Amino acid sequence: MARIAIVGTGFGGYTCAKLLERWLRPGEAEIVLITPKDYTLYLPLLPQVAGGVLQPRSIVTPLHTRLRRSKLLPGVAHQVDLDARTVDVLRIDGEPVRVPYDVLVLAPGSMTRTFDIPGLQEYARGMKTLAEAVYLRDHSIAQLELAASSDDPEERAARCGFVVVGAGYSGVETAATLQLVTRRAMARFPRLDPGLLRWTLIDIAPKVMPELGPELGEAATRLLEERGVEVRLGVTLDRVTVDTAKLTDGTTLPSRTVIWTAGVTPRPVVSSLGTETVKGRLVVGADLRVPGCDGVFGLGDAAAVPDLTAEPGTPCAPTAQHAHRQARTAARNVLAALRGGKLREYRHRDLGLVVDLGGSDAVARPFGIDLKGPLAQLVTRGYHLLTTPSGRSRLRVSGDWLLNMMAPDDLIRLDFLKDTPGTLEDLEHMPITPRARRISVTEEPAGSRR
Incomplete structure (x- = not known):
């Protein structure tokens, strides 16, 4: 065979x-x-x-x-x-x-995809695996809890500073979604000034998601900026430390959360x-x-x-x-x-593109038609339901969306991955150390099974 x-x-x-x-x-x-x-x-x-x-x-x-x-x-x-x-x-x-x-x-x-940027491997997190998504949610909430418990203004600024590198689909959706999470979570900490929360989206490219075209790309940029996300283009990461992100234009941002989504x-x-x-x-x-x-x-x-x-x-x-x-x-x-x-x-x-910006916001271009706002969100979620691989997943996703509308997230940490550093090497690349012995699936050489 x-x-x-x-x-x-x-x-x-x-x-x-x-x-x-x-x-x-x-x-x-x-x-x-x-x-x-x-x-x-x-x-x-x-x-x-x-x-x-x-x-x-x-x-x-x-x-x-x-x-x-x-x-x-x-x-x-x-x-x-x-x-x-x-x-x-x-x-x-x-x-x-x-x-x-x-x-x-x-x-x-x-x-x-990573580059030889000092500190990137040690301190940056990604958004490519299920483990990374779960980790980032817990990590973001934990930073605000730690900031609220600290009296050091520099530590507070770093823990309330979030930097996303890469203004493609993953970066934009990650920044938009997690910014809403942290903004809601800030209300739980009266000791924290809401003005401390700072999200920065950076990309060396001149535009956000150029595949969307100028109108939708600019609409997504405006929406992010209205929410408080600073969008900085034509600049990228120069180095990362445990509590700072230095950009190629010389700017140093206080941050203990650098999310790297700059390509694959x-x-x-x-x-x-x-x-x-x-x-x-x-x-x-x-x-x-x-x-x-x-x-x-x-x-x-x-x-x-x-x-x-x-x-x-x-x-x-x-x-x-x-x-x-x-x-x-x-x-x-x-x-x-x-x-x-x-x-x-x-x-x-080409069927078009859809980008979920969290809440009722989205931008979409189904079959070349530009859509924004709730209608785009409806199209976006409909597309995801159609392309989700199984009926069971569609049912669960639909149920989660409905439940989230009726009973929003409690913003608690699950801490499933609290003992891991959460770096790209730790949660995504997953090296496996080989043992000395080699085994084979079959003793038959290729071609002998025809």
């Missing part, structure tokens, strides 16, 4: 596996799904988890209940040997595993192929195939898929919308690779 190895269970990997389970004939091929998590995460709603609007489990879909024919291998893929047609994996218990494949689908997703980079397994990459993303054709590598496909954030609807040489943006839709093309082409059929090219029609 042939083996299909799928790396990653984000929008691309999960959807590809689900479609293959539906389309494969009985006994035609086995699917090995390589992932460190036993769920797929709906990333666009992470800021609402951080804001206490949604419960963490509402935006995850368990793989065991949705994928019946796939074999889950809990681990991190770190090396692909194209000649041997194998993937080296570190299981979550540190055991090395070598997985032979006949067809390989690389959809490992991405992690937060593919997981390291992508570079292990030794094939061409563009800004770290795997170069693939419009059919998602890695050039010169039969039976190897890449999609999602990890692959620079040509956008056939744009100027030549333009790759698809690393968005959930693209990853989800590329998965259908990938699944069809996997079947074609197994059966000797013709590969299809990925071509899409």
Whole structure:
């Protein structure tokens, strides 16, 4: 029997596996799904988890209940040997595993991109995983509690200062959502002057979310500024200390909370192929195939898929919308690779963009129509309900939204992650130390199972 190895269970990997389970004939091929998590995460709603609007489990879909024919291998893929047609994996218990494949689908997703900025690794936090969202909520509330208990004006200023680096979707939604949380939380501390609360959103780019166009981008900027979020463009982070954030224009902001959302980079397994990459993303054709590598496909954030609807040489943006839709093309082409059929090219029609700014505020551009305010929020939430992976998740998300309207967040700390530093390395990159022994999923070499 042939083996299909799928790396990653984000929008691309999960959807590809689900479609293959539906389309494969009985006994035609086995699917090995390589992932460190036993769920797929709906990333666009992470800021609402951080804001206490949604419960963490509402935006995850368990793989065991949705994928019946796939074999889950809990681990991190770190090396692909194209000649041997194998993937080296570190299981979550540190055991090395070598997985032979006949067809390989690389959809490992991405992690937060960092730069060599002094103090960034030690003091900055991210917003890319469920753990980071939960941590940031507790951390933000804790800073105000600690500020209220302190008589040191410098400590108070630092604990009430929040800096978000990156004015893309993640940064804007994180700043908007958590700023509402901290503004409400300030009312619990009469000893704290509300004027101490300071949120700053910075980006080296000249505009906030340029993909939205000038009108909606400016509308989002105005709304943030009206709430008290200072938006500073054309500037970025120069260094971070335990209680300050120094910017490239020489400004020093008192802050014990620096949230880094300045872009993403593919997981390291992508570079292990030794094939061409563009800004770290795997170069693939419009059919998602890695050039010169039969039976190897890449999609999602990890692959620079040509956008056939744009100027030549333009790759698809690393968005959930693209990853989800590329998965259908990938699944069809996997079947074609197994059966000797013709590969299809990925071509899409842009559905638009939605940005949740917290409360009843949002901006959206469905099918090229600019929307703002409550109507945009209605469209935004409708889009999320349509694209959430399972009916159970849709029910939970809808219930959380309704409950939050009737009984808002109590603004208490859950402290699930109180003993962790909460850094990018700690909660996102998650290195696994290998043990000495290597085991194999099977003794059969790739190709012998056809």
